[in-house]
Amino acid sequence: MKTIESYQKKPVLVLGLAKSGLAAAKLLNKLGAAVTVNDMKPFEENEAAKELHELGIHVVCGSHPQNLLADRQIEMIVKNPGIPYSNPILLQAADQGIPVITEVELAYEISEADILGITGSNGKTTTTTLVYEMLKKDGKNPLIAGNIGTVACEVAEKAKSDQVIVMELSSFQLQGTLSFKPSAAVILNLFDAHLDYHGTRDAYAQAKGKIYENLTSADAAVINADDKEVCRLSEETQGTKFYFSVKQKLDHGAFIHEDAIWYNEERIIAVNEVVLPGKHNLENILAAVSLVKTRGCSNEAICSVLTSFSGVIHRLQFVRTLKDRKFYNDSKATNILATSKALEAFDQPVILLAGGLDRGNEFDELKPAMKNVRALISFGETAPKLEKTCRELGIEVINRVDNVEQAAGAAYELSEAGDVVLLSPACASWDQYKTFEQRGDMFVRAVHKLE
Incomplete structure (x- = not known):
């Protein structure tokens, strides 16, 4: 970890705990900051707050006091990425010119290792995992962090200068960055997502675009040549540009040509040798190839991963x-695009299991991808909307259930030999489940119980 003095005795508020807030508070305490933590969960129920209190950190729980900034003379806020900027304390901070960051900014400030930053509307986790596995196979001793599940500043604290951190980044995390600068960065794609948080598509895009903002010519900006909005966001970056495309042959970058994956003038591997399913994953693979090539990764390591890696949980x-x-x-698959991509990965008849949190959208954009769907098992708040979409397409087999466990059984009852049973909800999980991971785990357990 780099030795930095800028936080010595600095009054910093950590707003919101969870994993990232707990890690940020501990790190700031080590850096000598005068840390205050504010979390809505009552102290008596808040194990993280109790842990920080034992370290001598000032903890305020159960509410967001309006006078907190003034009383503690706060000069900086580190916020949980999920807390919206409409929070009263954050509105006060904006009025008073108090900087607000997320913990990935802290991770950058203390990291001895280079960071490879990966963001986009879809494919982040797959691409992050591919990059990590390719670099690992090549003996480059990478670390993995960020939105993929490991708090970035915890990883950065332990990283050495001869390592590289492969970091998945959400728009929520990136919006709270100031000087954050990866040595290589990619925006995979841009589609409507998280508009309930950002307010507008442009605000969402600008948050994603921050990943390119501070790059220098010594850094790599990896760009999806097929996505006009990504190209627009990359226009002003000072990073050296590397491209990837599934649609066109490139003079410089990763692309598909003659049913093979190429990088510049090197043929790397035939597409049919890649085991990761789905046409959409070719885009993720090309982005990963471009990123690892900026680190000098060998074709042998790339091929080894692509012939063995079958996907992330x-x-x-x-x-x-x-x-x-x-x-x-x-x-x-918490949005329509992700479910569309999943459906397009299969030529077989599909029984689709879908539904979840209602964010006010309809599902008309899902229709073009549903040509192989022969039945729907719906659940959650959006069940009626999804059923309406299916009826409009002439899909007659529709069954509504209470949860994904029931959906697994109902789909099996309806299925025939040769069918694909696909849980791809097209919605967030929060109407019924704490996380999409919990939803998926419950489905997997239910499937393994089927006889």
């Missing part, structure tokens, strides 16, 4: 085959 995760029915867990 909850993202088109193959669960099992039962009486010639194949079951897939795609619980991480």
